[in-house]
Amino acid sequence: MNNQIFHHAIRVIPSSCKGCTHCMKQCPTQAIRIRHGKAEINGELCIDCGQCMAVCPNDAIKVEQDPFNQLENYEVRVAIVPAVFFAQFPDTVTFGEILGALYAIGFTHIYLAETGVDILNVLGAEEEEVELPLISNFCPAVQRLIQIRFPLLVGNLSRLRPPAQVTAIFARSELAQLTIHPGIFYFTPCAAKIAQFKTEGSEENKLFDGIINIDTAYNIVSTYLAKHDQMRKGSLTFSMYTKQALLWSLVKGQIPSHHGRTLAVDEMHNVIEFLEILEEEEQTNLQFLELEACAEGCMGGILTVRNRFLASERLKHYSQQLPETLDEAFKDRIRSQSKAFHDNILLPPFEATMAIGLDTDRSRALYKLQKVTDILKVLPGIDCGLCGSPTCKSLAEDIARNKASLKQCVVLKLRNAQTSSSLSRIWGDQAKAEDVQKDDRE
Numbered sequence: 001m002n003n004q005i006f007h008h009a010i011r012v013i014p015s016s017c018k019g020c021t022h023c024m025k026q027c028p029t030q031a032i033r034i035r036h037g038k039a040e041i042n043g044e045l046c047i048d049c050g051q052c053m054a055v056c057p058n059d060a061i062k063v064e065q066d067p068f069n070q071l072e073n074y075e076v077r078v079a080i081v082p083a084v085f086f087a088q089f090p091d092t093v094t095f096g097e098i099l100g101a102l103y104a105i106g107f108t109h110i111y112l113a114e115t116g117v118d119i120l121n122v123l124g125a126e127e128e129e130v131e132l133p134l135i136s137n138f139c140p141a142v143q144r145l146i147q148i149r150f151p152l153l154v155g156n157l158s159r160l161r162p163p164a165q166v167t168a169i170f171a172r173s174e175l176a177q178l179t180i181h182p183g184i185f186y187f188t189p190c191a192a193k194i195a196q197f198k199t200e201g202s203e204e205n206k207l208f209d210g211i212i213n214i215d216t217a218y219n220i221v222s223t224y225l226a227k228h229d230q231m232r233k234g235s236l237t238f239s240m241y242t243k244q245a246l247l248w249s250l251v252k253g254q255i256p257s258h259h260g261r262t263l264a265v266d267e268m269h270n271v272i273e274f275l276e277i278l279e280e281e282e283q284t285n286l287q288f289l290e291l292e293a294c295a296e297g298c299m300g301g302i303l304t305v306r307n308r309f310l311a312s313e314r315l316k317h318y319s320q321q322l323p324e325t326l327d328e329a330f331k332d333r334i335r336s337q338s339k340a341f342h343d344n345i346l347l348p349p350f351e352a353t354m355a356i357g358l359d360t361d362r363s364r365a366l367y368k369l370q371k372v373t374d375i376l377k378v379l380p381g382i383d384c385g386l387c388g389s390p391t392c393k394s395l396a397e398d399i400a401r402n403k404a405s406l407k408q409c410v411v412l413k414l415r416n417a418q419t420s421s422s423l424s425r426i427w428g429d430q431a432k433a434e435d436v437q438k439d440d441r442e
Helices: 022-026 051-055 068-073 095-104 115-123 140-149 151-156 163-174 191-198 203-207 214-227 268-280 308-319 328-335 362-376 392-400 410-415 417-427 433-441
Strands: 010-012 032-035 038-041 061-063 077-081 109-112 183-188 210-213 262-266 288-292
Touching: 010 038, 022 032, 022 051, 051 061, 068 183, 068 210, 068 214, 077 163, 095 109, 095 214, 109 163, 115 163, 115 328, 140 151, 140 191, 140 268, 151 268, 163 183, 163 203, 183 191, 183 214, 191 203, 191 210, 210 214, 262 268, 268 288, 362 392
Parallel strands: 077 109, 077 183, 183 210, 262 288
Antiparallel strands: 010 061, 032 038
C-alpha cells in the first residue's frame, strides 16, 4: 500500500467529547490535541490503533461501520472469518452453532481467515530476501507506524501476503465456477483493518467487497442463537485447518513459521519502545519479529467483546484437538487453485509515508527546530496536558508550526508571569501567522 491517501476509520463525536485528555495521553503517536474543549485527530500521525477509543470515558470516539445489509448486493456471499470471532462466544456455544447462525443470517460460504496460513505452507511460499530482522506485516497498525515513524525499517517488512488476503484469493478462485463476482466480506477485530481495507488502491481494497465489525457480527449471531434453541449446525467451506493456523493471530502465533532467533512484542507502546531500540542498534541477532498493536494480539482488538485472556484460552484449548498438517485431499484442493497465486504471493514493496515535520522547507524546518529547543528550555517539562498538547515538547512543536499559543501553558503562567511575558515577546501572545512568517524571513 504505497502513496495512497490513507483512509481513517476512527472519528471523534464532538457532541459527546468533553475534552478530558484521556485519549490524548493514551495515543502512542501523539496524534491527538484538545482544541476548543474537543479532541482533534491529526490524520498524518494517526495509525487507527484504537487506543483512544479504548480509554474514552464518554463514548465520544467511534469506529466506522458498514451496514450489514450490504450482503444483499451479492448472490454469492462469502465470509472470511478470523479465529478471534469464534473465541468471542462462551464455551457453551460450539463452532458449529456459530457457523450455522452465520449461514442463516445470509452467508453462502464461510472460510476461516487463517486458512491462508495452511495455503502458504502447502504452496511452499517463501519470503524474498530482506533486511533482518524480518518484521511481520500482519498487524496493519504496526505496518502504518513503521511507514510513518520508522522509515528506516520499512525494508524489513515481510512481503508475503497475510493469511486473510491469501484466503480471499483462494475463495474467489475456487468459487469462480459459481459466479464471476462473489461478495467477499472480512470480519475485523480492529479499526486499523478497516482503515487498511478502505484505502483506495490498497491490496485489501482490491480483494474484499466489504468489511464487518466483529462486535456487530457477534451481536447479530448472538441474537439469532438466543431466538433459536434448536438449529442446524454448519461447517466451514474449507473444513480442515491446522493447529498452527488457528493460533496464528495470538501472541507468538507466527513464531512457529520461522527459524532462528525470534521475538514477539504486543501492545503499541511496547512496540514503539522496541522499534526505537531496533532503529538504534544495528545488530540484534534476531531473524524475525512479530509485532502486535493490541495486548494479546487480535484478541485485544477494540472491536472484540470478550475478555482477551478468556478468548485466547478458548482457542488454545480447542487447538489441542487439531492436526499438525492437512490431509492430502485438502492439500490437493489447494494445489488445484495454485494458478491464482502465480506471481501473486508477494505484496509490492512497502514505502515510507513520513508525516510532514516542522516545515516542508529544510532551512525553515531547521530554524523552527531551534525555536522548539529554545521554548523547551523554559516550559515546565511536566507534560500535564492542560495546554491541549500531550507533552511540553509537542506544545513547543505546535507553537513552531503556528498551531498553538504560549498562553496555552497554564503552569508557566501561574508559576512565572515574567517568563511568560519574555516568551510572548519572542512568539507573540497568540503566535499569529504574520509574526511567524516575519520571524522566518529575518
